[in-house]
Amino acid sequence: MxxxxxxxxxxxxxxxxxxxxxxxxxxxxxxxGIAKVPGQAESAPVNFRPGRVALRATLLSAVLTGLYIANYIQGWITVDDINFFGTPPGYGES
Structure with missing residues (x-):
């Protein structure tokens, strides 16, 4: 890869x-328990921290990418493992 x-x-x-x-x-x-600003949406976040979201996303995506690459190299799950319906009729015929 x-x-x-x-x-x-x-x-x-x-x-x-x-x-x-x-x-x-x-x-x-x-x-x-904080008062809302006039015109503020009911669901508006009070304590949104984009840096924390980015850090967590970085760590999670590093783990997921590592697992994806390990699966690519080791072949734990292949297309044949997730093909629940079998080969479609006429597939591969010329």
Missing amino acids: KLTSIIAIYLLFWVMSAFVLLPFGVKTPDEA
Whole structure:
């Protein structure tokens, strides 16, 4: 596997991880006991920390990329393992 492929896979995992981790640890004004600003949305976060989300996404995506590369090298899960419906009729015929 080329280095550029590894970087691309890492970046895809990073973006996906960042979006998955966004709602964790965030509190609304009602949960934090803070008065709302007029016009503020009910669900607006009070303690949003983008640096913490980025750090957690970096760590999670590094682990996921490592597992992906290990699977690529070792072949633990292949296409045949996740092909639940079998070979489609007429596939591979010329």
